[in-house]
Amino acid sequence: xxxxxxAYYPGCTLKTKAANLEEPALASLEALGFRLDExxxxxxxxxxxxLADDDLIHQVAPVRNLIRARQQGNDRVVILCSFCLNxxxxxxxxxxxxxEKRDTLNRFMDEEPEYTGEVRxxxxxEVLRDxxxxxxxxxxxxxxxxxxxxxxxxxxxxxxxREVAIDNVExxxxxxxxxxxxxxxxxxFPESTRCCGSYQVVGNPGDIPGYxxxxxxxxxxxxxxxxxxTCPLCDYDLGKGQQELVKKEGFPGMPLxxxxxxxxxxxxxxxxxxxxxxxxxxxxxxxxxxxxxxxEPTPQKTGGKA
Amino acid sequence: MDGEFVNKIKELSGExxxxxxxxxxxxxxxxxxxxxxxxxRQVIELARLGLHEELVSSKTVWVCASCMACMVDCPRxxxxxxxxxxxxxxxxxxxxxxxxxxxxxxxERADLPQIAMVGGLRKxxx
Numbered sequence: 001x002x003x004x005x006x007a008y009y010p011g012c013t014l015k016t017k018a019a020n021l022e023e024p025a026l027a028s029l030e031a032l033g034f035r036l037d038e039x040x041x042x043x044x045x046x047x048x049x050x051l052a053d054d055d056l057i058h059q060v061a062p063v064r065n066l067i068r069a070r071q072q073g074n075d076r077v078v079i080l081c082s083f084c085l086n087x088x089x090x091x092x093x094x095x096x097x098x099x100e101k102r103d104t105l106n107r108f109m110d111e112e113p114e115y116t117g118e119v120r121x122x123x124x125x126e127v128l129r130d131x132x133x134x135x136x137x138x139x140x141x142x143x144x145x146x147x148x149x150x151x152x153x154x155x156x157x158x159x160x161x162r163e164v165a166i167d168n169v170e171x172x173x174x175x176x177x178x179x180x181x182x183x184x185x186x187x188x189f190p191e192s193t194r195c196c197g198s199y200q201v202v203g204n205p206g207d208i209p210g211y212x213x214x215x216x217x218x219x220x221x222x223x224x225x226x227x228x229x230t231c232p233l234c235d236y237d238l239g240k241g242q243q244e245l246v247k248k249e250g251f252p253g254m255p256l257x258x259x260x261x262x263x264x265x266x267x268x269x270x271x272x273x274x275x276x277x278x279x280x281x282x283x284x285x286x287x288x289x290x291x292x293x294x295x296e297p298t299p300q301k302t303g304g305k306a
Numbered sequence: 307m308d309g310e311f312v313n314k315i316k317e318l319s320g321e322x323x324x325x326x327x328x329x330x331x332x333x334x335x336x337x338x339x340x341x342x343x344x345x346x347r348q349v350i351e352l353a354r355l356g357l358h359e360e361l362v363s364s365k366t367v368w369v370c371a372s373c374m375a376c377m378v379d380c381p382r383x384x385x386x387x388x389x390x391x392x393x394x395x396x397x398x399x400x401x402x403x404x405x406x407x408x409x410x411x412x413x414e415r416a417d418l419p420q421i422a423m424v425g426g427l428r429k430x431x432x
Contacts, residue, residue, distance in 0.1 A: 012420040047425035048372065051391035053320035058428075083421040160374035161385075169378050195337045195373030201418065202426025203405050204369055207341050214337070232419045 142268030144183025212241025239280030398432035
């Protein structure tokens with residue numbers, strides 16, 4: 001098996017709003033020697049895993065993506081978006097573990113080859129931890145992120161439910177270990193796995209600043225200078241929520257990073273791949289202050305959301 | 307007591323609310339509890355008592371974000387996120403949309419990440 005080749009499922013948000021999650025990841029994986037095989041004809045995963053026992057039609061979309069990965073000759077697929085990861089991982093478990101529903105779905109998709117959950121669905125953090133290892137990764141770091149006190153924020157879908165968790169549900173450490181490998185100082189805080197409000201930004205947007213307040217203030221009290229994220233919806237809710245807190249409560253503001261941006265910087269890649277123009281909380285100013293990037297403006301530095 | 311309602315939510319959720327012994331771990335863990343009228347623990351009690359009207363008119367299932375903080379620590383292994391979904395679906399499948407897509411302001415529609423729009427409309431429309 002070619003261990004450095006991985007199927008890649010991007011998902012809708014990464015190809016539009018969250019280029020600042022995807023672009024630094026792709027550049028970093030290339031620098032680390034991986035060959036990513038983006039799934040042809042991938043489709044939306046449905047964003048949320050269907051929780052109703054009689055609702056199989058919403059499993060078709062995630063399962064089709066897994067079939068595509070298999071058709072391209074891959075037995076592993078890597079995902080960056082936490083929502084897509086959760087939807088595909090849970091759908092895969094259903095296909096593996098529930099013979100009756102699997103048969104119904106396979107019969108419904110009679111134009112597709114039979115699928116029984118063979119593909120392993122992985123988050124990029126799992127690949128970095130299990131394929132490369134923290135020690136090896138730390139040796140590849142060209143620009144250690146020394147002096148950066150960063151709080152890892154896991155959110156919900158990397159860890160819950162238990163059967164799809166990428167790490168210990170109650171006491172995860174994968175992001176702390178990742179940050180330490182890059183030379184940063186991880187700051188732990190109790191709200192690191194507390195929900196950001198998720199899709200309630202559509203139904204009850206007025207509740208979102210409250211969710212953001214609990215998370216951001218807690219991280220700040222423990223000395224975090226920035227928050228590290230994996231999920232584009234956490235980014236949106238904490239970013240928009242933060243804007244309200246800055247405006248109405250005098251919250252000092254906290255830069256929000258995707259973990260992939262920090263990876264690219266630590267590997268010594270051009271900061272332009274990080275697409276900081278799409279970030280909340282002005283992480284570029286913070287990184288310049290810390291001497292991680294030079295004060296020269298990057299070409300994309302227009303229309304920032306800070 | 308609406309026995310048909312009890313059976314329907316058991317069927318849709320695949321969960322048995324009789325498992326619950328009302329310890330309240332779910333309510334203690336829920337980050338949305340302060341926005342709810344009935345607490346997560348109360349939702350289970352109302353559901354198994356078949357109090358249909360109280361549940362479908364309550365705010366609780368509509369402010370739940372399916373974050374699953376309730377279920378990972380449930381000592382009875384009960385998946386409350388599935389019960390919340392079943393109660394939502396009983397309303398949504400009768401075309402009683404909770405959010406109208408056209409009511410989401412145009413500028414927000416352009417701004418929201420796709421996972422928010424797709425996820426939100428999956429949870430709030432039938």
